[in-house]
Amino acid sequence: MIDDDYVPGEGDVMPALWWHLPDHVGLRKRWRSSEIPGHPLIAFADEFTSTLRTAGPLYIDLHGYTAWDTTSSTGSVERQFFEALTGGFPGMFSVVVDAGRPTVWLALRLTRLTHPIATAIIDHHDRYRAHRRTSA
Numbered sequence: 001m002i003d004d005d006y007v008p009g010e011g012d013v014m015p016a017l018w019w020h021l022p023d024h025v026g027l028r029k030r031w032r033s034s035e036i037p038g039h040p041l042i043a044f045a046d047e048f049t050s051t052l053r054t055a056g057p058l059y060i061d062l063h064g065y066t067a068w069d070t071t072s073s074t075g076s077v078e079r080q081f082f083e084a085l086t087g088g089f090p091g092m093f094s095v096v097v098d099a100g101r102p103t104v105w106l107a108l109r110l111t112r113l114t115h116p117i118a119t120a121i122i123d124h125h126d127r128y129r130a131h132r133r134t135s136a
Contacts, residue, residue: 011058011110017118018110022125024064028107029056041094043107048096058110059094062121065128067098067105077131081124082106089117 011027028048036042048059068079085093085106093106108117 006055006057008055011052015110015113017113017115018060020118021060021121024125025121026050026061027052027110028059028061029054030059030107031056041091043094043096045096045098048107059107060110060113060121062093062106062108063096065121065124067103070102070104077128078105081128084124085117085120088120092117 028050029052030043030047031049031054032047033043048061049056052058062085066078066082066085068076068082072079082105086095092112093108096105096107098104
């Protein structure tokens with residue numbers, strides 16, 4: 001399998017870095033997975049659930065910060081962060097493809113959360129909020 005293997009009990013104790021992330025960053029369980037051999041980590045939106053009682057690996061859901069329309073040629077703040085994360089941390093994030101829409105976003109396996117990634121998410125959160133305040 002292209003992603004880490006699930007370990008029962010994973011997520012019972014949250015890593016310390018999790019508690020430093022912004023409140024708007026959520027968790028999702030991936031209850032099934034897809035594999036496309038030779039391609040990067042790709043996931044489909046319907047493979048995730050917000051019900052944390054089910055078995056499966058935990059993912060940090062970055063939809064609110066990284067979701068962008070693939071048919072748009074504009075460089076939205078979400079697309080810029082998507083590209084910054086995938087360029088700065090290659091092979092770490094799963095690209096989530098929305099079913100029925102031309103939208104993609106990033107999800108990060110909780111076991112892959114590192115200090116540099118947490119710092120990048122926090123920095124972007126601050127820039128994202130500032131951008132939203134000035135554009136409102």
